[in-house]
Amino acid sequence: MFSGSIPALVTPFRDGAVDEAAFRRLIDWQIAEGSSALVPCGTTGEAPTLSNEEQHRLFEICVEQAAGRVPVIAGCGSNDTQTALWHMQVAKEVGADAALMVAPYYNRPSQAGLIAHFSFLAEQVDLPIVLYNVPGRTVTDIKPETTIELAHRFPDRIIGIKDASGDMTRLTAHRMALGSRFAQICGNDDMALHYNAGGGVGCISVTANVAPRLCAEFQVASLAGDMATAHALNERLFPLHQALFTDASPGPVKYALAKVVGWIGEEVRLPLIACSAESRKAVDAGLAHAGLA
Structure with a gap:
């Protein structure tokens, strides 16, 4: 259902409030530049700092502005199962195509608890789920056997995973079991x-916020097996990939966007702060290397 370059969209703020006009403009730009789907209210969208009302409004805006041109995968995860259910229900109501569901954080559920959590959500809402495994942030790791069991139980609901575990062996384990x-x-x-x-x-992608066309072209080449082009684009983007995590994300991403497009500012919400001088220097160098500055 989903492939290619999919930006985890930043949430623009202006004077403490969500800048809806900038968010709409970001969506249009991303689609025009070749992004294949959109994720509002993920980690890069500062979801933990959004009120429920803001989060649901961003779902609505993203679906409305995308207008069927690309799918919308709404960031619905929570460490509270009932809150995650609520987010999914709203995402379904406003027309999102899927829900991105991070492993519950802080609570540290067992693998059996993860199965119970995701099974409950899959049973309650008729909306495809993309699991999101990022143990570096959540502490809890969705193990391959858990992913496989969930996908076997709910083949029409649990349809994919965003894997930020860094463990490349999981690709083969998942592929052998699930095809x-x-x-x-x-x-x-x-x-x-x-x-x-x-x-x-x-x-x-985080980088696709700033370099949507390059990221889209990289994905097209990579998935088509044009490895010479894919390597060239990867090496063009690689310093920027790394620079965007030289400080707490999305501080560096918003700094980069402020330079590249100008209509999104650097404002983030506490406990995040604007990125450091060292991070700005790295981002500047990454943008220059990519030919974006």
Whole structure:
């Protein structure tokens, strides 16, 4: 269902409030530049700092502005199962195409708890789920056997994973058990080349916020087996991939966007702050290397 370059959209703020006009403009730009789907309210969208009302409004805006041109995968995850259910229900009501569901954080559920959590959600809402495994942020790791069991139980509901575990062996484990019907999507821009080579079908990307066309062209080349072009684009983007994580994300991403497009500012919400001088220097160098500055 999903493949290619899929930006995890930033949430623009202006004077403490969501800048809806800038968010709409970002969506149009992303689609025009070749992004194949959109993720509102993910980690890069500062979802933990959004009110429920803001999060649901961003779902609505994204679906409305995308207008069927590309799919919308709404960031619905929570460490509270009932809140995650609520987000999914709203995402379904406003017309999102799927829900991105991060492993519950802080609670540290067991693998059996993860199965119970995701099974409950799959049973309650008729909306495809893309699991999101990022143990570096959540502590909890969705193990391959858990992913496989969930995908076997709910083949029409649990249809893919955004994998930011960094463990490339999981690609083969998932593929051997689930085949190509299960969408394996990379969660780390700097690993996307190798991830696709191992059976991945795209990347839910931070860098695509800033370099949507280059990221889209990279995915097209990589998935088509044009490895010379894919390597060249990967090497053009690689310093930027790394620079965008030289400080707490999305601080560096918003700094980069402020330079590249100008109509999105650097404003983030506490506990995040604007990126450091060292991070800005790295981003500047990454943008220059990519030919974006």
